[in-house]
Amino acid sequence: MSVxxxxxxxxxxxxxxxxxMGHPVRVYVLELLSNQSCCYxxxxxxxxxxxxxxxxxxxxELKEAGLIQGEIESPRIKxxxxxxxxxxxxLLFKQFMGI
Amino acid sequence: MSVxxxxxxxxxxxxxxxxxMGHPVRVYVLELLSNQSCCYxxxxxxxxxxxxxxxxxxxxELKEAGLIQGEIESPRIKxxxxxxxxxxxxLLFKQFMGI
DNA sequence: CATACTGTTCGTAAATTTGCGAACAAAGAT
DNA sequence: ATCTTTGTTCGCAAATTTACGAACAGTATG
Numbered sequence: 001m002s003v004x005x006x007x008x009x010x011x012x013x014x015x016x017x018x019x020x021m022g023h024p025v026r027v028y029v030l031e032l033l034s035n036q037s038c039c040y041x042x043x044x045x046x047x048x049x050x051x052x053x054x055x056x057x058x059x060x061e062l063k064e065a066g067l068i069q070g071e072i073e074s075p076r077i078k079x080x081x082x083x084x085x086x087x088x089x090x091l092l093f094k095q096f097m098g099i
Numbered sequence: 100m101s102v103x104x105x106x107x108x109x110x111x112x113x114x115x116x117x118x119x120m121g122h123p124v125r126v127y128v129l130e131l132l133s134n135q136s137c138c139y140x141x142x143x144x145x146x147x148x149x150x151x152x153x154x155x156x157x158x159x160e161l162k163e164a165g166l167i168q169g170e171i172e173s174p175r176i177k178x179x180x181x182x183x184x185x186x187x188x189x190l191l192f193k194q195f196m197g198i
Numbered sequence: 199c200a201t202a203c204t205g206t207t208c209g210t211a212a213a214t215t216t217g218c219g220a221a222c223a224a225a226g227a228t
Numbered sequence: 229a230t231c232t233t234t235g236t237t238c239g240c241a242a243a244t245t246t247a248c249g250a251a252c253a254g255t256a257t258g
Contacts, residue, residue, distance in 0.1 A: 005147060007123035011130065015123045022118030023246085025105035031110065031195060041205060047106060054247050056206055061245095065100045075204050075255050096130060099189045099198055107219095122216085140235060153217050153237055174225050174234050 004032050016095050017089045020065030025050065030081070033068060038080040102174065116188045119164035123180050124157050129180070132167060137179040 009017075021027055025048060032039060041059065045052045059079065062068040066085040071078045093099070106114075119125055124147060131138060140158065144151045158178065161167045165184040170177045192198070 007127045011126040012123045015121055015126045018117045018126070019121030022114055022121045024111045024114045027110040027114045027195070028106045034197060042203095047207090050246095051248055052205070053207080053249075057246080060206085072254095075202095077205065088131070090196050093192055093196060094198050096126070097185075097189050097192060098133060099193050103201095123206055141233095144235090151235070152219075152237080156216080159236085171224095174232095176235065 009046065010092065013088075014092050016065060017092065020062055020067055023058065025055070026062055029079075030060060030067060032088065033079060033081045038071075038078050039041065040076045054056065055092055112187075113191050115164055116123065116191065118164065119161055119166055122157065124154070125161055128157065128161060128178075129166060132178060132180045133185065137177050139175045139177055141175060 022099050028048070028075060032044075032075065041055065043051070044059075045055055048055060059068065059070070063070060066082055067089065069082045071080065120129065123158060127147070128143060131143075140151070140154065143158075144154055158167065158169070162169060165181055167178050168181045168190065170179065
């Protein structure tokens with residue numbers, strides 16, 4: 001009878017990032033922000049067929065997962081990729097998926 | 100006033116795969132199966148500190164997302180990566196994350 | 199100061215996810 | 229034919245996710 005192994009920290013971080021990417025709207029936002037530089041919440045709201053409160057929630061999730069960050073630029077908020085963590089996510093997925 | 104754009108099929112597929120990868124146990128399983136060849140449910144059950152019914156559910160999710168497949172090899176079931184879809188996932192994430 | 203604009207937070211509802219143990223099904227072994 | 233092994237399915241509960249509109253807060257503008 002062996003001691004049960006548990007998942008590693010790396011696996012947990014991969015899962016955390018993957019979970020944040022697990023919704024089409026959030027993929028859309030990440031794709032936009034990783035390709036071009038930054039954007040405002042309003043720009044997204046114009047293009048996405050969801051309530052702005054719902055969008056705000058998705059952005060919050062991405063923020064909490066560490067994938068994006070928001071910078072106040074009154075009266076708007078400029079969202080950008082969190083470069084450091086995006087880089088970590090790239091590395092983790094590269095290793096994980098063998099790409 | 101412009102027609103609202105919606106997320107693309109590609110984004111939906113990325114989100115679908117990401118969602119399936121969004122749990123440490125499922126990352127663990129995928130990592131195992133993508134590195135080595137295949138394994139049995141029992142092998143996983145021995146190492147993971149979860150009920151076998153819970154493991155079965157996780158495997159079902161990975162199956163439904165198309166990332167793994169199970170082959171009956173009585174009395175056990177041999178799980179392998181679904182190579183075709185795994186390859187698609189690799190490609191999608193490569194493009195998506197720029198890696 | 200009142201108004202408009204931008205975006206978050208709150209309250210709510212419905213759906214989904216996660217997890218467990220018990221019951222079940224299929225196939226081999228005794 | 230019964231028992232054992234392997235893994236799924238069922239039934240349930242708790243937590244989380246998704247979504248919306250209304251209300252709110254902060255900052256500019258008239």
